[in-house]
Amino acid sequence: MELNDTLRDIAKKLLEEGRVDAVLGFRQSSLAHMTEPFLATTAEQADQLVFNSCCRMNLAVYLTPDLFRSGRPESGKKSPRVAVTAKGCDSRNIVTQIQENRYKRDQVHIIGLPCTGMADKAKLLAAAPEGIDTITEKNGTLILSRDGKETVVSKTEVLQSNCLSCIIRNPVIRDEMAGDPVPELDMDSHPDRFADVAEIEALSPADKAGFFETLVSDCTRCYACRNACPLCYCPVCFVDESRPQWVGKTIAPTDVMAFHLLRAFHDAGRCTDCGACEAACPMDIPMRAFTRKTIKDAREGFGWETGMDLNLRPPLDRFDLKDPGDFIR
Amino acid sequence: MNQFEPKIITFLCNWCSYGAADLAGVSRFQYPPNMRVVRIPCSGRVSAKMILHAIRNGADGVWISGCHPGDCHYIEGNYYARRKFYLLKELLEYSGLEPGRLQFSWISSAEGVKFAEVAHEVIEKIRDLGPASRFIKRLPEVA
Numbered sequence A: 001m002e003l004n005d006t007l008r009d010i011a012k013k014l015l016e017e018g019r020v021d022a023v024l025g026f027r028q029s030s031l032a033h034m035t036e037p038f039l040a041t042t043a044e045q046a047d048q049l050v051f052n053s054c055c056r057m058n059l060a061v062y063l064t065p066d067l068f069r070s071g072r073p074e075s076g077k078k079s080p081r082v083a084v085t086a087k088g089c090d091s092r093n094i095v096t097q098i099q100e101n102r103y104k105r106d107q108v109h110i111i112g113l114p115c116t117g118m119a120d121k122a123k124l125l126a127a128a129p130e131g132i133d134t135i136t137e138k139n140g141t142l143i144l145s146r147d148g149k150e151t152v153v154s155k156t157e158v159l160q161s162n163c164l165s166c167i168i169r170n171p172v173i174r175d176e177m178a179g180d181p182v183p184e185l186d187m188d189s190h191p192d193r194f195a196d197v198a199e200i201e202a203l204s205p206a207d208k209a210g211f212f213e214t215l216v217s218d219c220t221r222c223y224a225c226r227n228a229c230p231l232c233y234c235p236v237c238f239v240d241e242s243r244p245q246w247v248g249k250t251i252a253p254t255d256v257m258a259f260h261l262l263r264a265f266h267d268a269g270r271c272t273d274c275g276a277c278e279a280a281c282p283m284d285i286p287m288r289a290f291t292r293k294t295i296k297d298a299r300e301g302f303g304w305e306t307g308m309d310l311n312l313r314p315p316l317d318r319f320d321l322k323d324p325g326d327f328i329r
Numbered sequence B: 001m002n003q004f005e006p007k008i009i010t011f012l013c014n015w016c017s018y019g020a021a022d023l024a025g026v027s028r029f030q031y032p033p034n035m036r037v038v039r040i041p042c043s044g045r046v047s048a049k050m051i052l053h054a055i056r057n058g059a060d061g062v063w064i065s066g067c068h069p070g071d072c073h074y075i076e077g078n079y080y081a082r083r084k085f086y087l088l089k090e091l092l093e094y095s096g097l098e099p100g101r102l103q104f105s106w107i108s109s110a111e112g113v114k115f116a117e118v119a120h121e122v123i124e125k126i127r128d129l130g131p132a133s134r135f136i137k138r139l140p141e142v143a
């Protein structure tokens, strides 16, 4: 059976049996290369759920305490249960949110999505400059059609860069799978996993500063990257604080850098490299260049890999007597 | 002689390094007056925002000093701080901050001599780097 059919059957069954109050998933949006988040609360609505190479969002961002308060009123239950469809990275963010006490494991029913990566929207549009009416996926290729004209691209060529170094494609926690697990890429200890970061590390301080100034120079401070991220749930984000005001409101390079540095630091030890931030950016800024550094450091410094084990406390909530300390006199 | 005098924002833990600075003063150990001291309850209290704030406001260097591992007044605050500082220092230097502008030390309240020595070293290192040029928030230039 097709993955989408299995997915819908699972969702319908869960809703019909009353085991969950809603199913959070993706549905097709008005643009062929985009999907949108969708909360299905009836079996009919569950028919709209999809999973394909354009499900770039990380649905964990919608698992807010509000959602668990505001289930169907007629359910009469105190704390609604929500099913969520999750790719490998999304599941790691769910683990992180549970570790951070956002909600409890038994409040979510996780429908695992075996993931072979997401197609970069900029790469898709570049492959079909005329526009895309529909996308069909077949054996590792994407067929982009427009007015009867078809462009065939191999999925590997249009993958998002985070998917190329993905360390776990099948969800780490799940209640059931919507399809057979896919083979893993075994990237976790691959020597090239952080080649991009190492390249920047090798630059001189002046070149590093120049590199990042160029990297974020188009940033409009729209905060779409922050809003798309399941880690960014602070009631008041530091960018909105005014006493003191930690970061200026302008798009002067220094203010933009301050935003990106502090956001990346807040994600240190928590980022799963899901790529939702980059996918959301209207200016195509590869801001994962910051967060990937923190992933590398947390791994090298504390042996930490985010969201792999529900029973561990987050890395900045614990310490080891042998933590790196050579930089302290 | 007209040498560059760096401005260094120094965060000192109330329970150890702040006492060490006091002891160094009372014992008349000489160290240069380039520091602007902020007294903090624990090195764990220092956040990334504070450090970046100092840099954005034109500090030529930032120095944070707390209690030796195992000696924290709050038992383990400095262990958490160490993880945080490690990640932050790496991230800032990765983004272009010159190594040496951000410094850390553990100095107990009995170590007046160490305090004066480290102060010398920190200040000389930052003097060598010259005036800070990165991440500084300047007023917009209007014609």
Ligand code: SF4
Residues within 6 Å of the ligand: A226, A231, A232, A233, A234, A236, A237, A238, A239, A262, A263, A266, A267
């Ligand atoms: S950028 Fe930092 S302060 Fe803002 S929402 Fe994200 S984690 Fe919170």
Ligand code: SF4
Residues within 6 Å of the ligand: A058, A093, A228, A229, A230, A231, A267, A270, A271, A272, A273, A274, A275, A276, A277, A278, A288, A291
């Ligand atoms: S910072 Fe970006 S890559 Fe990391 S978890 Fe957030 S959205 Fe995903």
Ligand code: SF4
Residues within 6 Å of the ligand: A218, A219, A220, A221, A222, A223, A224, A225, A226, A280, A281, A282, A283, A284, A285, A287
């Ligand atoms: S989404 Fe892009 S443009 Fe918007 S704040 Fe983030 S990096 Fe800047």
